[in-house]
Amino acid sequence: MKLYDCTTAPSPRRVRFFMAEKGIDIELVQIDLAEGEHLGPAFQRVNPDCTVPVLELDDGTRITEIVAICQYLEEMQPEPRLMGRNPTERALVTMWTSKIENHGLGAIAEMFRNRAKGLSGRALTGPHKFEQIPALVDRGRTRLGHFFDRLNARLAESRFIAGDEFTIADITAFVAVEFAAWSKVTIADQQTHLKRWFDEIKVRPSVRA
Amino acid sequence: MKLYDCTTAPSPRRVRFFMAEKGIDIELVQIDLAEGEHLGPAFQRVNPDCTVPVLELDDGTRITEIVAICQYLEEMQPEPRLMGRNPTERALVTMWTSKIENHGLGAIAEMFRNRAKGLSGRALTGPHKFEQIPALVDRGRTRLGHFFDRLNARLAESRFIAGDEFTIADITAFVAVEFAAWSKVTIADQQTHLKRWFDEIKVRPSVRA
Numbered sequence: 001m002k003l004y005d006c007t008t009a010p011s012p013r014r015v016r017f018f019m020a021e022k023g024i025d026i027e028l029v030q031i032d033l034a035e036g037e038h039l040g041p042a043f044q045r046v047n048p049d050c051t052v053p054v055l056e057l058d059d060g061t062r063i064t065e066i067v068a069i070c071q072y073l074e075e076m077q078p079e080p081r082l083m084g085r086n087p088t089e090r091a092l093v094t095m096w097t098s099k100i101e102n103h104g105l106g107a108i109a110e111m112f113r114n115r116a117k118g119l120s121g122r123a124l125t126g127p128h129k130f131e132q133i134p135a136l137v138d139r140g141r142t143r144l145g146h147f148f149d150r151l152n153a154r155l156a157e158s159r160f161i162a163g164d165e166f167t168i169a170d171i172t173a174f175v176a177v178e179f180a181a182w183s184k185v186t187i188a189d190q191q192t193h194l195k196r197w198f199d200e201i202k203v204r205p206s207v208r209a
Numbered sequence: 210m211k212l213y214d215c216t217t218a219p220s221p222r223r224v225r226f227f228m229a230e231k232g233i234d235i236e237l238v239q240i241d242l243a244e245g246e247h248l249g250p251a252f253q254r255v256n257p258d259c260t261v262p263v264l265e266l267d268d269g270t271r272i273t274e275i276v277a278i279c280q281y282l283e284e285m286q287p288e289p290r291l292m293g294r295n296p297t298e299r300a301l302v303t304m305w306t307s308k309i310e311n312h313g314l315g316a317i318a319e320m321f322r323n324r325a326k327g328l329s330g331r332a333l334t335g336p337h338k339f340e341q342i343p344a345l346v347d348r349g350r351t352r353l354g355h356f357f358d359r360l361n362a363r364l365a366e367s368r369f370i371a372g373d374e375f376t377i378a379d380i381t382a383f384v385a386v387e388f389a390a391w392s393k394v395t396i397a398d399q400q401t402h403l404k405r406w407f408d409e410i411k412v413r414p415s416v417r418a
Contacts (some may be wrong), residue, residue, distance in 0.1 A: 030340070048362075057297065061301075063301065065304040065307040067248055067303055067305065068301070069300070069302055072296055072299075087280075087284035088266065088272075088281070089282055091281035094280055096276035099258065099273075124352070126312075128351075133342065133344045135344070142339075146335075150257070160302060186386070
């Protein structure tokens, strides 16, 4: 089993963080996104959607999409549980992870990919060229503000995002909050619950994976 | 257990389709999206993100996000399996469902929500106002073209989307392809594999749920 990775990108970091929590140690194959290696014909044969991470199983099966990869790893090595301990918890973990992907990481992608000079013509991931749309930079920033407020409200009522246990939803949100800082969006002073949670997560050794 | 639903919207239809395949019959509570009932204070207490479907359990727990709802129902009533029979299949079902949501339904939402006169100021779901961005209509149409090609290529190598069994990935893609027709995007004559698959799915009684 091996993971196609890029140490500088937030998406594969979510899987490395997840694996570090479980103590899973597998071969990492670095793909140089800065040099466009993910768009070349060799990597397109690995993943036609040109994204990392990709988990390649020993039988050659390739799993893309972060939640799918983590779900497979959770089944292979259940402890410590990072995706819920019973049907209700598992559903809530999936629910919160989906919300964070859509409203948090989605907003950050809008801001970042529609502005960065190095991403001209690459406003969306994948093999096709898409020009940047400047209006999405402001929209992404507004959405991200709402997302931080929503997380703060949630964390006023719950120790972790999906409930009383640390899960993949916390990994996803932590990576989003850290990545938001690249676009100069940081936790506001009045977002005290979000700050309490962030300070609790950031000391886990796995955040440096 | 009850489901907050809206019979005219594609998102809750995915859950009704899924339940019909399993023979699950629960109370449906209609929310009138056309009248903005999802944006009112009563429904915001059910789901602050103002979306249907929402599955409400007997203990009051509310699950939003379609895949989370279906995952819970799959655990409550495993047969017939619609989310994979083993870890690899389950990961591939999650992977394909995620791709279809991002590249298919995401593209359709861009086209539809940024153009429809009735959605002025409602370019994104949720409680906040977002103005339409006309450039996203064309981008969505281009993305949707790529998505149809991608599905056609996948279905050249596989009977169903995630493998040799009908799954939630097929439900998701079928609802996307049908909904695309509202924006006048239909299966092209040369997309023969997509057409073969669509014709096979459309005769299942569950598509009318």
